[in-house]
Amino acid sequence: MDALKLYGVRDIRFEQAENPVIQSANDVIVKVKAAGICGSDISRYKLLGPYIPGMIWGHEFSGEVVEAGIAVTNVAKGDRVAGCPVVFDGEDYYYKKGEYNRSDFNTAIGAKRPGAFAEYICLPSQNLVPIPDTLSFDAAALMEPSTVVLHGLYRTSLSVGDTVAVVGAGGSLGLLAIQWVKVFGAKKVIAIDIDDAKLAIAKRLGADVIINSLQEDTEAVILQHSEGLKADLVIEAAGSPITASQVFAYAKKGGGVVFLGIPYGDVTVKRYYFEKILRSELTVWGSWSNVSAPFPGKEWSDSVHFFAEGKINTEEIITHRLPLSKGPEVFEKLMERKELFGKVILHP
Known part of the structure; x- marks a missing residue:
């Protein structure tokens, strides 16, 4: 064969x-x-x-x-x-x-x-x-x-009316996550990527806000579209050592971050991002398989x-x-x- x-x-x-x-x-x-x-x-x-x-x-x-x-x-x-x-x-x-x-x-x-x-x-x-x-x-x-996306979402506290930020929204996991969180009842989905063409697809699949993180201050735009609170849940779907650090800044106080992507490289977390875990009292979920x-x-x-x-x-x-x-x-x-x-x- x-x-x-x-x-x-x-x-x-x-x-x-x-x-x-x-x-x-x-x-x-x-x-x-x-x-x-x-x-x-x-x-x-x-x-x-x-x-x-x-x-x-x-x-x-x-x-x-x-x-x-x-x-x-x-x-x-x-x-x-x-x-x-x-x-x-x-x-x-x-x-x-x-x-x-x-x-x-x-x-x-x-x-x-x-x-x-x-x-x-x-x-x-x-x-x-x-x-x-x-x-x-x-x-x-x-x-x-x-099923990779769903396994991760089932580990979170995602509920009806939540604001969700999807980082790496242009990849398959991200585009599926945008749709699944809508099924779960998310009120607003913020899609973040570095490719405008892929962000356009994210928009067509249900993203309410799209952000090119190379061109905009992602944290500031998320604040603008979340009544100054940021996201209830952040989904890291890019699998990038860079975004794996940044995502902690996108979640609201008491919110959470779930990791779906696999960063094939060492992840270094700057103090600014790491302190978000502590000061915002975030919940962080790893998800595998x-x-x-x-x-x-x-x-x-x-x-x-x-x-x-x-x-x-x-x-x-x-x-x-x-x-x-x-x-x-x-x-x-x-x-x-x-x-x-x-x-x-x-x-x-």
Whole structure:
């Protein structure tokens, strides 16, 4: 089968790979219909390289069941599914408590076992979530980043009528977060990014205020649009070492900050920002992964429901649809940043 394999930093190859086979009674083989490129994929391509050289890459996908093990009951041949990428290579205290996202054995496909940038993938049946016929495969491939956002929001105290600031609003996580906080009942959403084209998309997806942080005093504009109080909740979705420090200045006293983005670099917090945690008595939530009990969790069932109801717009987020063979080329274009890239969907 065709596949994209990551061999090293900026070394991804379109090659042949062996088709997966059923190895246990609970295994399912899925024909991948759509696979998304994640921001973490870009960082690993640019900076870190693979866990295992030559591993089939990718972890955001949807597809159709083509074969199922004899013990599988939740899906059947022909079912349309979204794939939860979280797999486990052991059990520990947190796993046994059902806190799967905290387990040290929590890993993702594309890391230590074959991923979704391929024609076929094999996963345990519990990792497959049925999707309705009305939901496109491309949209369902965004189910995974959606669940990352939801997992973080479920950890917060977000409530109806809140003002929410989304930092890194132009990325997939940010654009999904803008829509999800509206579903949660946020009264005002302030979108912050450094790209005007992406801020325009944020506006179309429901942001009430947009701020280019390279051109405006972000803290001052937030004050202006929050009756001088700042945001009840700040969502850090950029994964930037710079914004990971600045976000503490955007929350109101007694407010909170939730971290969704992964800063691939050391974070240095200036005294001004750090004192906001203390003097404003902020609550800070870390968020990791996208699963809960019963596995894979309400992050997935709720995403399916609201995607199917049309409450989450994915068409504005997807900017490129390409054949899998274009993978090496598009990753290099992502490095060049000469054109607007949102979510890139690869079709095996």
